Amino acid sequence: MWERIRTGAATGHARSRAWIELDMSALAHNVHRLRALLPEGCELMAVVKANAYGHGDLPVARALNRMGVNRFAVATLSEAVALRRGGVEGEILILGYTDPADAALLERHRLTQTAVDFPHALALNGAGRRLRVQIALDTGMHRLGFDCAHISEVEGVYACRNLTVTGVFSHLCASDSLESEDVAFTQLQIQRFERAVKQLRADGFDPGRCHIQASYGAINCPELRFDCARVGIALYGVGSDDRPTRTEAQLRPVLALRARVTSVRRLATGETAGYGRAFEAQRPTTLAAVAIGYADGVPRALSGRGEVLIRGRRAPIVGRICMDQMLVDVTDVAGVRAGDVVTLIGRDGGEAIRCEEFAERCGTITNEILSRLGARLERVDAGAACHSDRTGTDAAV
Numbered sequence: 001m002w003e004r005i006r007t008g009a010a011t012g013h014a015r016s017r018a019w020i021e022l023d024m025s026a027l028a029h030n031v032h033r034l035r036a037l038l039p040e041g042c043e044l045m046a047v048v049k050a051n052a053y054g055h056g057d058l059p060v061a062r063a064l065n066r067m068g069v070n071r072f073a074v075a076t077l078s079e080a081v082a083l084r085r086g087g088v089e090g091e092i093l094i095l096g097y098t099d100p101a102d103a104a105l106l107e108r109h110r111l112t113q114t115a116v117d118f119p120h121a122l123a124l125n126g127a128g129r130r131l132r133v134q135i136a137l138d139t140g141m142h143r144l145g146f147d148c149a150h151i152s153e154v155e156g157v158y159a160c161r162n163l164t165v166t167g168v169f170s171h172l173c174a175s176d177s178l179e180s181e182d183v184a185f186t187q188l189q190i191q192r193f194e195r196a197v198k199q200l201r202a203d204g205f206d207p208g209r210c211h212i213q214a215s216y217g218a219i220n221c222p223e224l225r226f227d228c229a230r231v232g233i234a235l236y237g238v239g240s241d242d243r244p245t246r247t248e249a250q251l252r253p254v255l256a257l258r259a260r261v262t263s264v265r266r267l268a269t270g271e272t273a274g275y276g277r278a279f280e281a282q283r284p285t286t287l288a289a290v291a292i293g294y295a296d297g298v299p300r301a302l303s304g305r306g307e308v309l310i311r312g313r314r315a316p317i318v319g320r321i322c323m324d325q326m327l328v329d330v331t332d333v334a335g336v337r338a339g340d341v342v343t344l345i346g347r348d349g350g351e352a353i354r355c356e357e358f359a360e361r362c363g364t365i366t367n368e369i370l371s372r373l374g375a376r377l378e379r380v381d382a383g384a385a386c387h388s389d390r391t392g393t394d395a396a397v
């Protein structure tokens with residue numbers, strides 16, 4: 001998809017209604033920064049679930065392969081199979097539950113499945129396929145994992161003749177916070193994890209690769225020495241939100257979200273616009289219709305509180321966001337016309353809307369915004385896209 005659009009950018013992209021622009025040099029920069037942050041011997045495992053947080057899993061994973069990243073994590077079997085079919089090499093760990101009835105697919109595509117608890121491990125073993133598994137340990141999140149206090153069940157997995165244990169991992173649930181209670185809980189989770197791993201070793205079992213950090217574990221606890229860190233959101237160059245962190249990772253956002261103005265009209269004072277007549281003009285107003293809506297992943301909750309960039313200026317989203325379109329008040333931006341490029345996330349001239357700002361206005365975190373960006377959006381290479389502040393108008397003709 002990526003390659004095709006890239007070559008057709010001059011026409012295909014110029015005609016797009018709404019698109020995602022990917023800056024692969026930012027991705028490379030982030031890989032470099034994260035590797036520098038992690039201690040010697042701690043590998044970067046790229047989390048590319050949910051279509052690589054909306055960025056496009058195949059182009060992202062292939063680019064990462066070229067950068068020497070050979071460990072990937074996804075949430076589901078179908079995500080993992082799609083990566084393998086797309087030629088992605090290295091370890092692909094499925095973090096979520098997979099039905100043991102699908103064991104043949106796991107085996108055929110050389111995937112690594114998480115054993116989410118003991119019954120799951122037994123059922124996977126019972127499927128009669130030779131499978132690679134990693135054992136999830138519940139150290140306090142209480143979502144998935146073997147209870148880390150009952151090490152005998154964990155050791156029971158080693159008795160499963162069809163299963164090869166290649167790793168043991170856990171997940172931190174409050175590592176994004178620097179509040180003292182949360183920091184203490186993170187320390188407790190780490191202690192529990194280390195104790196369980198130590199016990200396994202003492203009992204003669206090889207835990208394989210041990211890991212507990214995701215993005216915030218890596219950024220807020222960079223001194224930890226595990227075999228890898230499962231990094232998702234940070235790889236894409238944004239924080240989940242704007243809370244402070246212990247280290248400045250100096251990451252660059254990979255994604256920009258843009259759409260096109262399709263029509264411009266004038267309203268007299270007192271006229272209303274959009275569904276439910278939610279917007280009322282308080283002055284003679286110029287409205288631009290923009291070809292992106294909630295079906296593309298722009299939350300309807302942003303209605304009346306969002307802003308976009310157009311011709312390098314901020315302009316408010318007004319009225320109710322529709323399924324495929326939205327309205328922007330461009331009264332204060334001179335010369336807006338059909339074909340202009342509108343930036344919802346990203347930079348335009350001297351202005352920028354960061355993904356963190358966009359998410360906060362929606363009352364959520366960037367992870368949700370990015371992972372829900374719609375399949376209808378085209379994905380283009382930022383290098384091929386001609387978006388710098390004025391060029392959008394070139395496409396208007």
Ligand SMILES: *Cc1c(COP(=O)(O)O)cnc(C)c1O
Nearest residue numbers: 047095171214215230231232233
């Ligand atoms: C999603 C996920 C990650 C990645 O989390 P980020 O905060 O995006 O880095 C890591 N581990 C597990 C188990 C996950 O579900």
